[in-house]
Amino acid sequence: MSVKIKIVDAVKRYGNNTIISDLSLDIKEGEFFTLLGPSGCGKTTLLRMIAGFNSIEGGDFYFNDRRINDMDPAKRNIGMVFQNYAIFPNMTVENNVAFGLKNRKLSKDIIKQQTDKFLKLMQIEEYRDRMPDRLSGGQQQRVALARALAITPDVLLMDEPLSNLDAKLRVEMRTVIKHIQNSVGITTVYVTHDQEEAMAVSDRIAVMKDGFIQHVGTPKDLYQRPANLFVSTFIGRTNLLNGEVVMKDDKAVLVLPGKYEFVLDSIKEDEKKNQKVITSIRPEEFVVSETDTNGIPAKIEDSIFLGLNTHYFVRLETGEEVEIIQESKIDSIIPKGSSVYLGVKTEKINVFNEDGSRNIVTGVKNDLDIYRKG
Amino acid sequence: MSTMTTKKNKKKDVWLVISLSILAVYGLFLIYPLVKLLFQAVYVGGKFTLEHFVEFFSRSYYTKTITNSFVVSSCATIITLIIGIPLAYFYQMYEIKGKTALQIIIILCSMSAPFIGAYSWILLLGRSGLITQFIYNLTGFKMPSIYGFNGILLVLSLQLFPLVFLYVSGALKNIDNSLLEASENMGCSGVARFFKVVIPLCMPTILAATLLVFMRAFADFGTPLLIGEGYRTFPVIIYNAYFSEVGTNHAFGAAVSVIAILITAIIFLGQRFINSKFQFTMNALHPIERKQLHGWKNLLVHIYCWGIVLIAFAPQVYVIYTSFQKTSGKLFVEGFSLDSYREAFKNMGRAIPNTFLIGGLALLIVIVLAILISYLVVRRNNTANKVIDTLSMIPYIIPGSVVGIALVIAFNTKPLILTGSAAIMVIALVIRRIPYTIRSSVAVLQQIPMSIEEAAISLGSTKLQAFFKITVPMMANGILSGAILSWITIITELSTAIILYNLNTITLTLAVYVNVSRGSYGIAAAYATILTVTTVLSLLLFMKVSKSKEITF
Numbered sequence: 001m002s003v004k005i006k007i008v009d010a011v012k013r014y015g016n017n018t019i020i021s022d023l024s025l026d027i028k029e030g031e032f033f034t035l036l037g038p039s040g041c042g043k044t045t046l047l048r049m050i051a052g053f054n055s056i057e058g059g060d061f062y063f064n065d066r067r068i069n070d071m072d073p074a075k076r077n078i079g080m081v082f083q084n085y086a087i088f089p090n091m092t093v094e095n096n097v098a099f100g101l102k103n104r105k106l107s108k109d110i111i112k113q114q115t116d117k118f119l120k121l122m123q124i125e126e127y128r129d130r131m132p133d134r135l136s137g138g139q140q141q142r143v144a145l146a147r148a149l150a151i152t153p154d155v156l157l158m159d160e161p162l163s164n165l166d167a168k169l170r171v172e173m174r175t176v177i178k179h180i181q182n183s184v185g186i187t188t189v190y191v192t193h194d195q196e197e198a199m200a201v202s203d204r205i206a207v208m209k210d211g212f213i214q215h216v217g218t219p220k221d222l223y224q225r226p227a228n229l230f231v232s233t234f235i236g237r238t239n240l241l242n243g244e245v246v247m248k249d250d251k252a253v254l255v256l257p258g259k260y261e262f263v264l265d266s267i268k269e270d271e272k273k274n275q276k277v278i279t280s281i282r283p284e285e286f287v288v289s290e291t292d293t294n295g296i297p298a299k300i301e302d303s304i305f306l307g308l309n310t311h312y313f314v315r316l317e318t319g320e321e322v323e324i325i326q327e328s329k330i331d332s333i334i335p336k337g338s339s340v341y342l343g344v345k346t347e348k349i350n351v352f353n354e355d356g357s358r359n360i361v362t363g364v365k366n367d368l369d370i371y372r373k374g
Numbered sequence: 375m376s377t378m379t380t381k382k383n384k385k386k387d388v389w390l391v392i393s394l395s396i397l398a399v400y401g402l403f404l405i406y407p408l409v410k411l412l413f414q415a416v417y418v419g420g421k422f423t424l425e426h427f428v429e430f431f432s433r434s435y436y437t438k439t440i441t442n443s444f445v446v447s448s449c450a451t452i453i454t455l456i457i458g459i460p461l462a463y464f465y466q467m468y469e470i471k472g473k474t475a476l477q478i479i480i481i482l483c484s485m486s487a488p489f490i491g492a493y494s495w496i497l498l499l500g501r502s503g504l505i506t507q508f509i510y511n512l513t514g515f516k517m518p519s520i521y522g523f524n525g526i527l528l529v530l531s532l533q534l535f536p537l538v539f540l541y542v543s544g545a546l547k548n549i550d551n552s553l554l555e556a557s558e559n560m561g562c563s564g565v566a567r568f569f570k571v572v573i574p575l576c577m578p579t580i581l582a583a584t585l586l587v588f589m590r591a592f593a594d595f596g597t598p599l600l601i602g603e604g605y606r607t608f609p610v611i612i613y614n615a616y617f618s619e620v621g622t623n624h625a626f627g628a629a630v631s632v633i634a635i636l637i638t639a640i641i642f643l644g645q646r647f648i649n650s651k652f653q654f655t656m657n658a659l660h661p662i663e664r665k666q667l668h669g670w671k672n673l674l675v676h677i678y679c680w681g682i683v684l685i686a687f688a689p690q691v692y693v694i695y696t697s698f699q700k701t702s703g704k705l706f707v708e709g710f711s712l713d714s715y716r717e718a719f720k721n722m723g724r725a726i727p728n729t730f731l732i733g734g735l736a737l738l739i740v741i742v743l744a745i746l747i748s749y750l751v752v753r754r755n756n757t758a759n760k761v762i763d764t765l766s767m768i769p770y771i772i773p774g775s776v777v778g779i780a781l782v783i784a785f786n787t788k789p790l791i792l793t794g795s796a797a798i799m800v801i802a803l804v805i806r807r808i809p810y811t812i813r814s815s816v817a818v819l820q821q822i823p824m825s826i827e828e829a830a831i832s833l834g835s836t837k838l839q840a841f842f843k844i845t846v847p848m849m850a851n852g853i854l855s856g857a858i859l860s861w862i863t864i865i866t867e868l869s870t871a872i873i874l875y876n877l878n879t880i881t882l883t884l885a886v887y888v889n890v891s892r893g894s895y896g897i898a899a900a901y902a903t904i905l906t907v908t909t910v911l912s913l914l915l916f917m918k919v920s921k922s923k924e925i926t927f
Contacts, residue, residue: 088571089655132654133655
């Protein structure tokens with residue numbers, strides 16, 4: 001049976017060092033939830049607090065209505081996949097998977113049945129009698145997952161499970177993980193620093209930095225309407241341009257470098273005032289034109305043809321370098337040194353206040369906001 | 375082009391010459407003596423005979439010693455495991471106050487010669503021992519006798535549990551913390567986890583420690599000689615058989631030695647077989663972090679660890695104490711003095727320089743040979759070098775007194791007479807104590823990728839230069855940790871040396887033994903104290919040089 005996880009005002013301290021302070025989070029039942037952030041942001045610490053391997057210095061952790069703060073890790077009914085898999089090197093694949101079941105003193109038949117089921121599910125049946133050192137990285141990963149799931153845990157925790165695999169296997173395994181999670185329907189908390197991986201597997205993502213959650217939302221929310229500047233740069237690639245919002249005839253006009261300006265209706269009502277801003281424009285949100293002079297004047301410095309898309313590296317007249325992705329056209333690539341004008345897809349771009357702490361465009365969905373209001 | 379190839383061949387030849395030289399050395403100083411020992415045992419007066427073997431097995435006086443040795447060694451091994459494994463577990467899992475001191479004392483306990491332990495337990499618990507008297511005067515209760523089986527068991531257990539501790543500590547350090555967490559995650563924690571996960575993960579090491587402890591217990595003869603009284607063990611018989619024979623014919627001693635070799639070989643092969651069932655590799659990305667315990671659990675763990683260690687260390691402290699006691703003749707009297715030390719320096723003053731000269735020379739040879747052998751074994755794995763590897767490990771399992779007897783039999787007649795010389799002492803020490811350094815050097819060399827040497831070669835050094843300038847410095851710590859163990863076992867060596875020494879080549883350990891057997895306990899205590907101080911200084915020097923706080927074997 002899956003559970004929902006509720007974390008209220010969690011605090012983690014190592015000595016006098018506060019790693020996490022007043023962190024609150026709701027993880028829905030059956031959801032694939034990812035903690036994403038650069039190394040040292042506290043994501044693994046938080047995961048290990050849920051698992052019970054790190055002490056909790058403050059706040060409350062709930063599985064459904066059960067407070068688990070002081071519950072023994074062995075009693076939390078958690079399946080965990082470790083970064084290095086932590087497969088027992090002295091046991092066969094089968095015994096590894098059966099280990100948790102044996103601890104529950106289940107009958108032999110049930111253990112066998114359950115073990116078989118997950119060996120089959122993870123497609124490692126043929127390796128059941130092998131010792132772990134004779135398995136490849138991907139196979140070990142499957143054993144770790146089978147072992148974690150075999151005890152039918154309430155929650156599945158995964159700590160950077162793909163970081164030890166090569167790039168190709170990583171892509172393959174994340175599909176496997178997503179697929180298995182879907183079919184088992186178990187509440188899953190996944191830790192990674194790889195934003196692409198997070199986007200690929202998650203229902204919702206919490207982006208963390210310096211022990212604080214910056215934004216909680218679906219991959220789409222995070223990408224299209226990031227809550228602040230950090231999230232916009234951490235999720236996907238983007239170009240940051242300094243600009244200004246100027247009120248003209250009650251309309252908010254965004255002024256970008258090169259005096260390129262346009263009315264931006266998506267600015268929030270209470271942000272409609274004269275102010276300096278930082279604009280985040282993703283590479284695909286530019287429109288390149290050689291003829292239409294309504295845009296930011298720039299020069300093409302380099303281009304890379306990648307089949308579907310062509311990447312341009314462009315220098316603005318004001319000196320900033322900008323990366324642009326355009327769908328490849330049949331005629332030709334714009335030659336290096338050409339002068340171009342950059343328009344933007346106004347409905348897509350994001351605008352942040354001067355210190356980057358908030359997005360001033362409407363449509364930001366941050367599930368964290370409920371804690372701020374309360 | 376042609377100069378390149380000849381150069382290459384020449385380098386190959388250097389290592390081949392080294393290979394063959396080492397083979398020749400082992401042939402002369404190990405194989406030849408052992409073969410001669412076998413001949414001595416089965417050829418009497420030029421005729422093949424098994425009469426000495428028949429004599430041995432037909433008399434229960436002799437055969438009983440084998441059973442005795444088995445029983446007492448097995449019991450001692452089991453007790454060391456029961457004491458040592460939890461000690462290592464607590465030490466690695468929990469914060470223990472004064473853990474560095476604890477470890478140093480544990481090592482010290484293992485470093486003194488076993489018979490010194492026996493002798494100091496006699497001082498404490500013997501018929502007129504300190505504690506025996508104290509309890510008798512206080513309560514009128516007579517302590518059970520420490521002589522015989524109980525005494526041997528006590529001394530060997532307290533002497534050998536540190537080996538289990540050191541081995542298992544090393545294994546625990548290799549366990550990744552996430553394995554323990556994974557187990558806890560699946561509902562297995564505490565005591566259940568200790569037996570289901572920790573012990574199985576340490577099994578290969580536990581088996582290795584079991585073998586080592588059993589072999590040491592089985593081969594030790596100083597302890598049963600001193601404290602065993604009526605309980606005769608096998609090594610004592612070897613020793614007696616050897617010394618009861620006159621002249622140069624040691625037929626019966628040789629026969630008993632051959633039996634000893636067979637027995638230890640069987641045990642060794644048995645352990646190898648069991649060990650092959652527990653093969654797996656581990657490495658720890660995140661080693662176990664020590665946890666702080668609270669309340670009564672914390673108290674119990676501290677009582678256990680410090681209690682065991684202090685009991686094991688008490689005899690050594692008492693020996694040091696008695697070395698400063700005033701003596702009158704052979705008896706201790708009230709008051710303190712340095713007389714024992716004065717006597718010690720006067721009587722066998724040679725013992726101290728001998729220990730450093732003979733031991734130092736042996737250690738030097740051990741280090742050089744071990745570096746060469748480890749290179750041959752790891753980097754040039756051919757048949758000749760495999761043979762060297764096996765040969766070098768043989769003395770590890772043969773009782774020391776047998777090695778001594780074999781060397782005497784081989785080198786007390788022409789063409790090569792070495793008996794009574796310092797050379798034969800050095801040879802015996804080298805072949806007996808080199809396995810430690812070889813094993814640790816091999817282990818380290820296996821960790822060093824060949825590519826580092828290749829990089830040096832590609833930058834223009836020769837293979838020999840690459841090895842000595844790049845690889846050997848990288849191996850330094852591994853060599854050092856093996857060498858310290860070799861050194862300490864060299865200076866505390868008794869069982870071989872007692873057969874080979876004379877007054878000119880006497881060492882500290884032998885001096886202790888000689889004085890104990892003469893009943894000059896004060897002088898013996900003085901020598902033992904000097905030996906302990908030397909051991910402590912060696913350890914401290916090692917820790918300083920290797921910049922490590924912990925010693926691993």
